[in-house]
Amino acid sequence: MVLLIAVSVSSFAFSQTKMAANTNAEAQIIALEKAGWQAWKDKDVNWYKKNTTEDFLMVLAEGTRSKADVLKATATECDVKSFSLAGFKCVMLNENAALLTYTAMQDAVCGGKTSASKVRAAVNYVRRGGKWLEAFYMETPVAQ
């Protein structure tokens, strides 16, 4: 019985620690995503090199893009005047995977075409070697 009580107490303590760890991870992931958008605006290819998985995939209305495609497009394709991100919701799928959703407003032109001004984004992050990396990015234009 003592063992059961000890397990309950340690389980409670573990839950508290886990909650704190999740909150910390969520904050890190949201900060990363904001930095990713800023990097896109600044044409900072290095951010994408360092913060996406090797098998990173971006799913847009224009089709799917690999990491190599994204690095190329980030450097040359888009001119971003402004953006704002809101309504972040982060779901920890397990201790090494998370799903982040939010709404983005943007004023951008990519490949000569004006991008949808409002999109819903769903982004999967995974933790590899202790570092959170973007693994999947999907964007859905919101009908205006």
Next chain:
Amino acid sequence: MKKILVIIGLFIAANTAFCQQEENGIIYIKHPNIDAVHKTIKAYLGKDMAALKTLYSDTARWWASGMPKSIPIAEAMKLWMTDFDLYDSIDQKQVGYPDYLHYKDQDAKTVQSWWRISGKSKKTGEWVRVPMFVLDDFNADGKIIRESIYGDFSKWNAASSGNEEQAVRQVISDLQKALQTGNATALDSIYADGYTFTGVDGAISTKAQRLAAIKSGKLKYKSLNLETVKIQMYGDAAVALFNGEAKFAPGNEKLDGKFMTTATFIKSNGRWVQVASGNVRPGK
């Protein structure tokens, strides 16, 4: 005189401390409840579901390390049987001997036992061995009411990851069938409680809204084809990318057409469920 008084004092203190000891039940080395635990192992290894059912109460619950919460025993038994789809030569060897602890306090009845489960992964050919500690709580009728297993099952679960991908593909197939046939009951078990759906128009629906639309017939598919492009496994989470094409019943024709989906799944209580679905219309 002082020495004598000190000795007497120590004797009284020791005697008092001894008197404060209190028994809280009996530990048995032989008991029908210990036999019942042995029978559960025999029935598991023999894949004898009928025998297993006789050993647990109908309302029993089961939990193992890594699970967020316990699950009903009927669900657990189905899960145990999948071990044999993933592993050959499964064996469970006793380590030491079990104790049956019959506590005076609350009349609790618990068998604690130590085991080592082993099996050869069908996918990798690797032998996996997991030491584990098991607590079985019994009711007065000698039925197990709760079983908790402590151990590091990461290797046991990892060796079956190929089958996990297959399991996710199966859920996608089930999802397609359920949507095509408007089977809200099936969708209810496929969608996680916090499920969110982002349509091709960017509108967000909750699980309840999605199920209500299916049940009322407001959302009805004439046809639905899903082609899985990629599944990425992240332990007990997975992300699938698939291409689809749908035709809807009158009233929703505007939604007809091709789409791309990223679907996020988690394994919860031994079952893969969908937590989110994001959709985009290609070529826009």
